[in-house]
Amino acid sequence: xxxxxxxxxxxxxxxxxxxxxxxxxxxxxxxxxxxxxxxxxxxxxxxxxxxxxxxxxxxxxxxxxxxxxxxxxxxxxxxxxxxxxxxxxxxxxxxxxxxxxxxxxxxxxxxxxxxxxxxxxxxxxxxxxxxxxxxxxxxxxxxxxxxxxxxxxxxxxxxxxxxxxxxxxxxxxxxxxxxxxxxxxxxxxxxxxxxxxxxxxxxxxxxxxxxxxxxxxxxxxxxxxxxxxxxxxxxxxxxxxxxxxxxxxxxxxxxxxxxxxxxxxxxxxxxxxx
Amino acid sequence: xxxxxxxxxxxxxxxxxxxxxxxxxxxxxxxxxxxxxxxxxxxxxxxxxxxxxxxxxxxxxxxxxxxxxxxxxxxxxxxxxxxxxxxxxxxxxxxxxxxxxxxxxxxxxxxxxxxxxxxxxxxxxxxxxxxxxxxxxxxxxxxxxxxxxxxxxxxxxxxxxxxxxxxxxxxxxxxxxxxxxxxxxxxxxxxxxxxxxxxxxxxxxxxxxxxxxxxxxxxxxxxxxxxxxxxxxxxxxxxxxxxxxxxxxxxxxxxxxxxxxxxxxxxxxxxxxxxxxxxxxxxxxxxxxxxxxxxxxxxxxxxxxxxxxxxxxxxxxxxxxxxxxxxxxxxxxxxxxxxxxxxxxxxxxxxxxxxxxxxxxxxxxxxxxxxxxxxxxxxxxxxxxxxxxxxxxxxxxxxxxxxxxxxxxxxxxxxxxxxxxxxxxxxxxxxxxxxxxxxxxxxxxxxxxxxxxxxxxxxxxxxxxxxxxxxxxxxxxxxxxxxxxxxxxxxxxxxxxxxxxxxxxxxxxxxxxxxxxxxxxxxxxxxxxxxxxxxxxxxxxxxxxxxxxxxxxxxxxxxxxxxxxxxxxxxxxxxxxxxxxxxxxxxxxxxxxxxxxxxxxxxxxxxxxxxxx
Numbered sequence: 001x002x003x004x005x006x007x008x009x010x011x012x013x014x015x016x017x018x019x020x021x022x023x024x025x026x027x028x029x030x031x032x033x034x035x036x037x038x039x040x041x042x043x044x045x046x047x048x049x050x051x052x053x054x055x056x057x058x059x060x061x062x063x064x065x066x067x068x069x070x071x072x073x074x075x076x077x078x079x080x081x082x083x084x085x086x087x088x089x090x091x092x093x094x095x096x097x098x099x100x101x102x103x104x105x106x107x108x109x110x111x112x113x114x115x116x117x118x119x120x121x122x123x124x125x126x127x128x129x130x131x132x133x134x135x136x137x138x139x140x141x142x143x144x145x146x147x148x149x150x151x152x153x154x155x156x157x158x159x160x161x162x163x164x165x166x167x168x169x170x171x172x173x174x175x176x177x178x179x180x181x182x183x184x185x186x187x188x189x190x191x192x193x194x195x196x197x198x199x200x201x202x203x204x205x206x207x208x209x210x211x212x213x214x215x216x217x218x219x220x221x222x223x224x225x226x227x228x229x230x231x232x233x234x235x236x237x238x239x240x241x242x243x244x245x246x247x248x249x250x251x252x253x254x255x256x257x258x259x260x261x262x263x264x265x266x267x268x269x270x271x272x273x274x
Numbered sequence: 275x276x277x278x279x280x281x282x283x284x285x286x287x288x289x290x291x292x293x294x295x296x297x298x299x300x301x302x303x304x305x306x307x308x309x310x311x312x313x314x315x316x317x318x319x320x321x322x323x324x325x326x327x328x329x330x331x332x333x334x335x336x337x338x339x340x341x342x343x344x345x346x347x348x349x350x351x352x353x354x355x356x357x358x359x360x361x362x363x364x365x366x367x368x369x370x371x372x373x374x375x376x377x378x379x380x381x382x383x384x385x386x387x388x389x390x391x392x393x394x395x396x397x398x399x400x401x402x403x404x405x406x407x408x409x410x411x412x413x414x415x416x417x418x419x420x421x422x423x424x425x426x427x428x429x430x431x432x433x434x435x436x437x438x439x440x441x442x443x444x445x446x447x448x449x450x451x452x453x454x455x456x457x458x459x460x461x462x463x464x465x466x467x468x469x470x471x472x473x474x475x476x477x478x479x480x481x482x483x484x485x486x487x488x489x490x491x492x493x494x495x496x497x498x499x500x501x502x503x504x505x506x507x508x509x510x511x512x513x514x515x516x517x518x519x520x521x522x523x524x525x526x527x528x529x530x531x532x533x534x535x536x537x538x539x540x541x542x543x544x545x546x547x548x549x550x551x552x553x554x555x556x557x558x559x560x561x562x563x564x565x566x567x568x569x570x571x572x573x574x575x576x577x578x579x580x581x582x583x584x585x586x587x588x589x590x591x592x593x594x595x596x597x598x599x600x601x602x603x604x605x606x607x608x609x610x611x612x613x614x615x616x617x618x619x620x621x622x623x624x625x626x627x628x629x630x631x632x633x634x635x636x637x638x639x640x641x642x643x644x645x646x647x648x649x650x651x652x653x654x655x656x657x658x659x660x661x662x663x664x665x666x667x668x669x670x671x672x673x674x675x676x677x678x679x680x681x682x683x684x685x686x687x688x689x690x691x692x693x694x695x696x697x698x699x700x701x702x703x704x705x706x707x708x709x710x711x712x713x714x715x716x717x718x719x720x721x722x723x724x725x726x727x728x729x730x731x732x733x734x735x736x737x738x739x740x741x742x743x744x745x746x747x748x749x750x751x752x753x754x755x756x757x758x759x760x761x762x763x764x765x766x767x768x769x770x771x772x773x774x775x776x777x778x779x780x781x782x783x784x785x786x787x788x789x790x791x792x793x794x795x796x797x798x799x800x801x802x803x804x805x806x807x808x809x810x811x812x813x814x815x816x817x818x819x820x821x822x823x824x825x826x827x828x829x830x831x832x833x834x835x836x837x838x839x840x841x842x843x844x845x846x847x848x849x850x851x852x853x854x855x856x857x858x859x860x861x862x863x864x865x866x867x868x869x870x871x872x873x874x875x876x877x878x879x880x881x882x883x884x885x886x887x
Contacts, residue, residue, distance in 0.1 A: 144699060146700065146702055232812065232813050232816045235816060238696065238697075239761075240698065240754070240758050243762070247766060251766045251770070252769055255769060255773035256773070258773065258777070259776055262777055262781070266781070
């Protein structure tokens with residue numbers, strides 16, 4: 001356990017240096033999400049919070065190591081590959097879970113006290129309270145949610161999705177940190193073609209998320225089959241204010257992370273260091 | 275000549291004025307809500323305008339609306355399209371399905387036979403049925419016609435398919451009733467749970483007592499005397515050729531947030547047709563409603579029979595506020611209305627009237643769900659119940675929030691036993707206790723700033739809290755979360771099984787399989803198969819055809835039995851491995867627990883009981 005603690009500490013130290021201080025970037029992102037949650041809608045906290053953390057955590061944690069080719073350094077230290085993988089997955093979870101829980105609690109408080117209504121005192125509440133509008137929209141489909149239940153279900157879906165994304169990124173990092181570095185290089189690359197390619201990938205991913213969301217709330221119509229499928233999913237979602245589906249989705253997320261961890265252990269353990 | 279021209283002009287003007295007077299008078303007629311007919315029309319027009327979006331899509335398909343007062347028709351209007359894509363507008367020839375409004379034909383028929391002394395309302399219905407007709411009764415207590423009218427005979431919701439898609443394969447009424455007969459789960463008179471089976475059975479009793487086919491009886495004693503030539507009540511509408519032809523041209527639509535989705539003609543047939551097969555025009559339904567509110571009672575030999583029809587048979591709590599009157603449901607607006615609404619896979623309809631003012635409203639739509647005309651038009655005709663009508667300032671409040679209530683109209687035995695738990699309602703409000711078992715839920719209405727909704731409450735035979743609505747009780751389940759947790763653990767155990775198989779496959783080269791691993795895999799596969807079968811049951815039910823086929827039940831039930839047998843065996847073997855081996859103890863324990871949850875869930879929710887309807 002001591003070795004794991006030291007490994008996690010070393011990763012955190014490497015996070016911040018004179019040239020690549022990610023702390024300020026992380027604080028800026030957290031402030032933006034917080035402001036959105038409190039002054040726009042609580043949905044920002046339960047959707048964008050987990051998604052941003054999921055997408056950005058691994059690149060931010062390991063970008064310096066990838067750039068500086070630090071991987072061989074760990075092989076001369078008295079740590080096993082197994083311990084290295086354990087430490088990094090543990091660090092990722094220790095950063096991921098508490099930060100998401102903070103956003104979730106703040107989102108629930110924001111929904112309870114509605115500070116965003118202060119900014120729109122002249123508008124009718126029904127036109128400003130997005131959560132209330134979405135819950136009312138779902139009521140038309142005979143799906144009954146409380147606002148808290150709806151936010152919880154959204155949070156569980158987004159947290160699971162981003163946890164899977166994050167564990168996959170970490171697995172890719174261990175598999176080939178140079179490819180990971182190339183991805184980061186592409187982000188900073190002056191080559192327009194590379195940057196355009198990366199931007200297109202990010203836009204496509206965001207579009208997919210928006211598409212799924214629009215389908216779920218019924219804006220996109222997939223015909224009778226879509227109506228049936230959405231009714232089926234909504235019935236599952238509606239049981240006990242979304243509790244049942246939330247539990248199942250979190251289970252999927254948890255097991256997927258465990259699976260990625262085991263795959264990483266196997267692949268990194270067998271990897272030849274060049 | 276000039277004088278003659280002047281006189282002619284005056285005469286013409288007079289004629290013109292006279293012809294517009296009735297229309298103007300009708301426009302100014304005040305409805306029980308306080309609104310005039312003109313204002314009512316404006317509200318409907320405003321909604322229709324707002325429901326057509328800038329890109330041409332519509333928020334609803336069509337609605338036919340009629341308002342009458344006595345013999346006078348105050349208002350009829352047809353909105354929208356019966357076939358949106360081909361632009362066929364709704365009009366007086368459009369036919370809509372009555373849905374459960376058809377049941378009022380049963381109750382009127384029963385009261386006609388009661389009037390003739392051929393039926394007693396408080397006699398055991400088994401005296402009118404062939405010997406041994408009812409095969410799934412649990413209690414020996416007599417079931418009366420009043421139990422059928424009040425929907426408290428004790429039957430659960432049937433889990434068998436109630437819709438037929440082939441008009442040539444519709445069984446006889448008796449055979450259809452046998453096919454869908456549900457299990458009786460409550461003692462008669464205890465719990466109100468809306469029952470299509472009960473109403474259809476009452477129709478069959480009309481057949482047995484009158485000696486006539488039910489369809490023929492209704493035509494001879496209700497439709498023909500009222501001149502309802504554009505209504506069919508047979509299951510395939512074949513008893514009226516014109517309706518049959520018109521119905522095949524009507525389209526049904528599903529309302530989504532993005533507009534309406536065309537579901538085609540949705541020609542599905544109710545084999546237990548007295549419960550919901552009537553189909554006809556707005557004009558015919560309005561004529562029927564007018565007859566029901568006519569003090570001369572044209573449907574009965576004596577007006578006293580109609581008066582008896584509108585006396586309460588079911589009340590809110592212990593009060594004298596009626597919830598149901600011989601099968602007609604009472605709704606408290608600014609006035610009390612009697613009537614019924616209806617819904618089929620095709621569309622929905624509403625019939626409500628106040629026999630005292632003789633004002634009535636009929637709405638018919640071809641939307642499968644939603645539709646503002648159904649939910650809001652009644653308020654603009656009949657007003658809203660004021661919180662001051664029954665309420666008192668000093669009434670104590672009862673907090674219902676955080677409590678889970680399950681609908682009585684559900685399947686509590688058999689493979690669909692999980693459904694009420696999926697449909698449970700968590701109430702999120704406070705109500706006023708008005709005493710005598712009546713609750714009042716205040717809300718801010720569109721017309722009445724302090725409007726209210728009534729609920730009854732009582733304690734059931736098993737000590738459970740029950741909220742009463744006219745057609746369906748809501749039963750509180752204090753163990754709801756625990757029961758749903760079992761279902762959740764059942765699903766989580768399957769998810770764990772999927773991933774453990776995946777992980778084992780990944781580790782197949784690096785970690786050799788221990789003795790007994792194959793058995794553990796069999797248990798995991800059984801868990802996954804069991805949940806897939808459960809989801810299949812749920813998915814088939816969600817198709818909206820009112821149940822599953824016998825064969826679907828059989829195969830799914832047998833599948834579940836096999837799965838729990840494998841789970842039980844592997845759970846025991848895993849325990850054995852746990853005691854023998856030092857390695858992998860945690861995994862064996864988790865495997866046993868997961869299989870125990872699976873077996874417990876399948877047994878508790880009767881997911882294998884394909885023989886229970």
